Amino acid sequence: MTIHKLLAGSAVGAMMATGAMAEIVIGASLPLTGAFSISGAKHDQGYQLCVDLINERGGINGEPVRLITSDNRSDPATAINQYERFINVDQVDAVFGTFSSRLTFPVANILARNGYVHPAPAGGALRIYTQGHQNLFYFQPNAAEYIGSSVTDMIQELIAEEDRPTTAAVVVADDFFANAVEAGLLGLQVIDPADGSVVEDMAPGYLAEAGIEVVYTEKWPEEGFNDWLNLANSVKRSGAELIIALTASAEEAVQVTRALQTVRAEPKMVYYSQGTQAEFLEGTNDASEAILVHTSWHAAAPYEGVLGGQPFSNADFVELYQERYGDFPDEDAAIPFAVCQGIEQAIIGAGSTDNAAMGEWLYARTNEDPVRTILGRFAWDERGLPVDKPFLMAQWNGGELQFVFPTDEFETSPLNHPKDGF
Secondary structure, eight states, rough: EOOOOOOOHHHHHHHTTTSSSEEEEEEEEEEESHHHHHHEEEHHHHHHHHHHHHHHTTTTBBBBBEEEEEEEEHHHHHHHHHHIIIIIOOOSEEEOSSSHHHHHHHHHHHHHHHHHEEEEESSOOOOGGGSSOEEEEESSSSOOGGHHHHHHHHHHHHGGGSSHHHHHHEHHHHHHHHHHHHHHHHHHEETTTTTOOOEOOOOOOOHHHHHEEEEEEEESSSSSSSOOHHHHHHHHHHTHHHHHHHHSSSSHHHHHHHHHTTTOOOOSSSSSSSSOOHHHHHHHHGGGTEEEEEOOOOTOOOOOEEEETTEEHHHHHHHHHHHHSSSSOHHHHHHHHHHHHHHHHHHHHHHHHHHHHHHHHHHHHOOOSEEEEEEEEEEETTTTBBBBOEEEEEEEEETTEEEEEEETSSSOOEEEEEEEOO
């Protein structure tokens, strides 16, 4: 377990060192090693930057914040144990959520049972939000099952009918999140694992509704898969004009791309569920050109949030993140930063760290009186899913992740279509 240090020289840090004030303790279990380590490390950076900036501004309601982070090694059982320790041993005042649907699903049960507000930075599978948990709040646009609507809306709004892809190959990791995106695209039933009931029937699916025929599908196992070339050859032989790869991580997205490049696949369009990270670009180079990825955040978004009781914009976040870490941020750092903003506003709004009061305050948010973050404004429905927040569609072009859709959110770059092979 690692307890991060506060910014050296801050007024709050000096008072804590002399024991002059109480503190607000927040726990976060993150996958700092294992399958999700790249995203987990960036979540850690986003959380810590936010906490440090709050402390620089005098803490929350005058009290400094101490963040405790633990490495769950991308393992659900370890994540459960760590949140139980936060609650029963460390007696934290609040928690920040973990990364991935696979970890968030079991953690949600623990936090709900103990009455904690659960701000989830990742974990978009719809079945997480249909268990009846109280005080669960998702800090991304919507459940993963609905992401496909942004993909097909973009195709229909930005591409002339005669140029649209008419056939698709859909390859999927056997992963909580990837399976959820697949359900929406292909029109599958979403099953509650607790009792086998149907949570939602996504038929006929977003691809069918858009007139796109699925000519090939394949699912690879959650762990140990390495037959990327055979998968890519099968995709190529299908002749699909649209290739959809729903991976569990950016690393898998790199493997898919390299394999498709090796077999010289020539689709009109490519969409991935993962791949906004700089590591994806570094691993694919020119093969990334024109690949589309959905995202919850973009550096160019002119969102205005609040931090430390002061205005704090998305541009402020980008600048300060680069100063701190020497790298350009991506959504894996921005989303947890927004979670931290939300919890700060909830504590201030509730007037305490009482989790029941914090939850009531968050549920009372509306589009007119929302939580304000670098991801934009948030208000939630009774399940804990955001209201009226679209996914953003981005595209890699010239080594830059450009925002392309929806066109009514803020300034966009033109869609690069059709893709000129791999």
